[in-house]
Amino acid sequence: MSHVPETPVALLHGVGLDAGMWEPVRDALKRDSVALDLPGHGQQPALTAPTSLAELAEDVLARLPQQSHLVGFSLGALIAQYIARFHPDRVATLTCVNSVCRRTEEESRAVMARLASAEDDFPATVEASIDRWYTGTSVPKSVVEATRRTLAGNDIGSFVHAYRVFATGDAIIGPELGSISVPTLAVTGELDPGSTPDMTHRLTEAIPGAKSLVVPGARHMLPVQDADVLAGAINDFIQESEGERT
Template sequence: MSRPTVVLLHGVGLDRTMWEPTAELLADRFALVTPDLLGHGRNRPAPAGTTLEHLALDAATGIPPGAHVVGFSLGALVAQYLALHRPELVATLTSVSSVCRRTPQEREQVLERLRLARTDFEAAVSASLRRWYAGTDVGAEWVGRTEATLRANDVESFHNCYRVFATADADLGPDLHRITAPAVAVTGADDPGSTPGMSRRLAAALPNCRAAIVPGTRHMLPVQRPGAVADHVTALIGDTAHA
């Protein structure tokens, strides 16, 4: 019997390598697909006017029907779009560190980060690293790898994708109730951007979703607590198979 396929979609400014700690824990049970989103890693740059639809349809070309789709941050929005518009591809949906229906204050905060990235990209990278890793037990090697990935971005392509991340939850919000795939929304208890409140909003909006808050963690759950992410993915797939 073939192994179920798990698709891992990364966050804005990152690439498939951010999934390595989590992928190591899933590889013995699942066939893994780890594409680079449009504008990231080995994929082509994201042009001006890029939308969530563009990112999702590009990712969809490598996703087989009935996959278990796991999205982190921007990748979570991509995964939700696919669950909504290409439901045949998404057997289960795991949203890790996902935003959802930002409040006006939360919207202004992310737009301010977008403005900083446009005016001082280096300062924006440093601010992201502090927001994601400050006070965590993640080793210097992984922080350095994340920094190198961020700094290697095509800056204009990064801006185009970050704009999607900053705005697309507003477009998704009214239709989230149409996502029928079994789902879980996982976030860090101390995540200042993709907050526990957002995961609870997402769980309340989707008809078949629960929220899972991981104590003592910030934004980069797949690096900081890969075991927790792998456990939630595996449990969701197992519950669905049992049902």
């Protein structure tokens, strides 16, 4: 009997970060995984011109396994939603981690203000992000410093191009969410001020059959702060969806 290769987990990070943020989750996953750098991040060339959610998704799609359990965090979640909507044959399951969804006018104004701040004073944006993501958590200082170094190391123009997609991409994919047909899990932190529990509930209401999980005490960097909890949720969700297919 021929062995059917296991469908891997593919992990997409958030704006200003890189594939390395997933290491704690990958260690706790029960299956093969691959973490990709988004365009303009990590080992990928800097973005030198405005881009779109569709362009980012097409770039990622070209580097993804033929089919995967797709997990996206923050900007990565918007890209994952786009791929699940328009290339469902490539996605076995979709997990959206700390994802924004259908921002209100007030939420849109807040993120556009952060975009303007990134253009005007990038070092201040780095510090504001670290504060928003980690303040009040027990994440070790060395891990927080590693995140700060990754953020500060960004090409500023490239970061701004990517952040603009993050700030506006939910308005692009929002109207399409009802057409996503793959099994979907939406996860966020109880204390995430930007990708709020409300947004996770909006996602599960928009995507047919989607499930939600809000992790108590977690902020935005859930994959770092509570890697075991997140990996456990992904493992359980994949196992459950595979059981429903057999």
